[in-house]
Amino acid sequence: MVDYNKLYDPGDLDAFTVNTVVEIPEGSILKVEYNRNTCAFELDRVEPAIFAKPSNYGFIPQTLDEDGDELDTLLVSPEALPTGIVVRARILGVLNFEDEGEKDHKIICVPADDRDSGNRVKELDDLGEQWKNKVEYHFNTYKDLKKRGTTKVLGYGDPEEAVAVIKECIERYRKSRS
Numbered sequence: 466m467v468d469y470n471k472l473y474d475p476g477d478l479d480a481f482t483v484n485t486v487v488e489i490p491e492g493s494i495l496k497v498e499y500n501r502n503t504c505a506f507e508l509d510r511v512e513p514a515i516f517a518k519p520s521n522y523g524f525i526p527q528t529l530d531e532d533g534d535e536l537d538t539l540l541v542s543p544e545a546l547p548t549g550i551v552v553r554a555r556i557l558g559v560l561n562f563e564d565e566g567e568k569d570h571k572i573i574c575v576p577a578d579d580r581d582s583g584n585r586v587k588e589l590d591d592l593g594e595q596w597k598n599k600v601e602y603h604f605n606t607y608k609d610l611k612k613r614g615t616t617k618v619l620g621y622g623d624p625e626e627a628v629a630v631i632k633e634c635i636e637r638y639r640k641s642r643s
Contacts, residue, residue, distance in 0.1 A: 466504035473526040473551060475635055478628050481556045482577050485538040489522040490545035497548055499524060499535065506548050516607045519599050521546045528634035529641055531568045536634040538572045539600065541592060543581055553577045558589040559627035561619040562604055570630045571604075573621075589621060597621070 469486050476483035488497045488506065494517050496509040521542060524535035540546065540554055554574035562569045575586045586592060601618045608614045622630075 467549070468501075468504045469499065469526045469551070470501060470638075475525050475527050475631060476553065478631060481624050481628065483525050483538070483554055483556060483572065483574060483631065485523045485525055485540055485552050485554050485572075485574060487521050487523040487540065487546045487548055487550050487552065489518050490547060491519070491521045491542075492517050492545055494518075501535070512607070513610050516603065516610075519596075519603045523552075525572065525631065525634070527638050528631065529637040530570055530634050531637075532564065536570060536572060536631060538574055541573070541575050541586070541596075543579070556624045556627050556631075557586070557592070558624055559622040559630050560600065560604070561622060563615075563617045563619055565614045565616075570634075572627050572631065589623070 473484045473486070486499065488499055489495065494512045494514050496512055497506050498509050500507050521540040523538045523540055525538060526535070528536035530536045538554070539560065540552060546552065553576070555577045557573045557575060560571040560573060562571060573589060578584070579586070604616055604618050608616055
């Protein structure tokens with residue numbers, strides 16, 4: 466078992482990079498979550514196929530978002546990445562999201578060293594409007610078939626807003642440990 470919170474810090478926010486741990490590979494319908502108490506990845510549920518993840522989905526170690534879970538990441542990479550891999554990633558922005566009335570943030574990032582693309586993705590807009598539309602659609606509708614709970618995408622923020630969210634989540638994590 467790997468305790469990611471002991472092995473990895475959140476990253477270098479001054480350089481706009483984070484460490485992110487992949488929970489769910491892009492395209493997967495398996496809702497996998499890291500259990501910080503057992504230090505294991507657990508299958509929470511199998512989602513309907515139409516709600517496959519639009520990007521790799523993970524978390525930043527040593528953070529807690531307002532919903533009590535680690536701060537989520539949407540890691541955009543050329544291929545799906547396996548569960549449990551740790552990636553040093555460059556922050557592009559944040560997806561502000563509301564899940565059943567609670568604020569829930571998704572830090573959007575790319576691998577910090579992507580030589581295949583020539584590190585061409587420098588900012589959120591480089592992902593394109595279609596990518597943003599796909600992500601918004603996914604997070605606005607993925608609970609529709611469950612007929613319980615509501616979700617709402619509130620918009621995107623820039624890297625500075627993302628860093629502010631990460632810092633709040635680091636502080637919340639630290640307070641939870643004391």
